[in-house]
Amino acid sequence: PNLATTFLDLPLNNPLMNASGVWCSVGSQLEALQESEAGAMVTKSCTLQPRDGNPEPRYRVLNGDKPWGSINSMGLPNEGFAYYLRYTERHDYESKPLFISISGLTLDDNLAMIDGLKDAVTPAILEINLSCPNVPGKAQLGYDFDAMDTLLAEVTSGYGQRSLGVKLPPYFDIAHFDEAAAILNRYPTVAFVTCINSIGNALAIDIDSESVIIKPKDGFGGLGGDYVLPTALANVNAFYRRCPEKAIIGCGGVKSGQEAFMHILAGATLVQMGTALYEEGPGIFARVKAELSEIMEKKGYSSLSQFHGKLKTL
Numbered sequence: 001p002n003l004a005t006t007f008l009d010l011p012l013n014n015p016l017m018n019a020s021g022v023w024c025s026v027g028s029q030l031e032a033l034q035e036s037e038a039g040a041m042v043t044k045s046c047t048l049q050p051r052d053g054n055p056e057p058r059y060r061v062l063n064g065d066k067p068w069g070s071i072n073s074m075g076l077p078n079e080g081f082a083y084y085l086r087y088t089e090r091h092d093y094e095s096k097p098l099f100i101s102i103s104g105l106t107l108d109d110n111l112a113m114i115d116g117l118k119d120a121v122t123p124a125i126l127e128i129n130l131s132c133p134n135v136p137g138k139a140q141l142g143y144d145f146d147a148m149d150t151l152l153a154e155v156t157s158g159y160g161q162r163s164l165g166v167k168l169p170p171y172f173d174i175a176h177f178d179e180a181a182a183i184l185n186r187y188p189t190v191a192f193v194t195c196i197n198s199i200g201n202a203l204a205i206d207i208d209s210e211s212v213i214i215k216p217k218d219g220f221g222g223l224g225g226d227y228v229l230p231t232a233l234a235n236v237n238a239f240y241r242r243c244p245e246k247a248i249i250g251c252g253g254v255k256s257g258q259e260a261f262m263h264i265l266a267g268a269t270l271v272q273m274g275t276a277l278y279e280e281g282p283g284i285f286a287r288v289k290a291e292l293s294e295i296m297e298k299k300g301y302s303s304l305s306q307f308h309g310k311l312k313t314l
């Protein structure tokens with residue numbers, strides 16, 4: 001079977017990549033992704049200035065019995081926009097496409113980073129993180145539809161005719177799928193949607209210590225891994241159905257060829273891995289590629305297009 005695909009007219013030798021934030025914050029990690037079998041890669045969401053992020057422990061894997069996953073409240077630690085912009089200048093675009101993720105703390109910061117990107121004329125593809133923390137006390141951008149609309153109006157006009165994408169938090173209400181998609185469909189240069197970011201503000205408890213397990217926010221953090229797969233698949237398919245002109249990138253609960261196949265069936269063109277990559281390292285791409293290829297072989301599929309978006313209903 002052939003795992004090759006295209007994204008925004010760029011060729012990829014397979015649909016697998018990292019989720020922003022995982023194994024992509026510093027040069028050594030970015031170089032490891034560059035050398036890995038990933039078909040594409042994305043940088044850690046950056047802010048205009050470097051940030052240390054929250055006190056540790058701020059990430060924990062939840063590997064009790066089934067199911068398996070992670071909780072994090074990193075607090076947007078990153079090297080700052082200029083660092084990742086410099087990486088876009090030394091990336092090997094022949095080997096795989098590069099996405100750059102931004103998550104400005106203010107609208108002005110996002111616009112400043114967009115200006116910097118536009119002036120750099122880089123082949124890197126912009127993924128704007130709408131799960132970024134917004135004004136304290138207000139909901140994150142992805143859950144504040146007016147603020148999201150305002151941001152997209154400003155950002156798309158700032159970025160001109162260049163294609164870009166958004167990273168969305170998960171939605172859990174059909175009316176919210178409808179409302180978010182209606183906003184996105186008003187911006188034709190928003191060429192792709194990445195669903196989902198972690199499920200926000202979960203709480204993991206350790207019964208031996210009778211305590212939470214991460215330090216920031218009294219233990220509240222974003223959930224990843226097996227726990228989020230059904231929600232991730234729903235968001236991929238909801239936006240796939242509602243945004244026929246846009247590509248969907250699936251993220252959430254992928255740790256083998258099985259979940260990658262599900263995401264593609266649900267409508268994902270590319271598939272990101274977070275928790276599983278964090279735990280296994282970049283070798284995971286070769287493993288999941290082989291597993292996906294084996295599933296396709298067994299089903300008699302020779303290309304991704306033969307089952308992409310072809311989820312059946314009953």
Ligand SMILES: C=Cc1c(C(=O)O)[nH]c(=O)[nH]c1=O
Pocket residue numbers: 021045072073074075076077103129131132133197198222
């Ligand atoms: C904005 C930073 C994010 C973070 C973080 O840096 O805490 N964690 C996530 O799971 N998703 C994010 O989008």
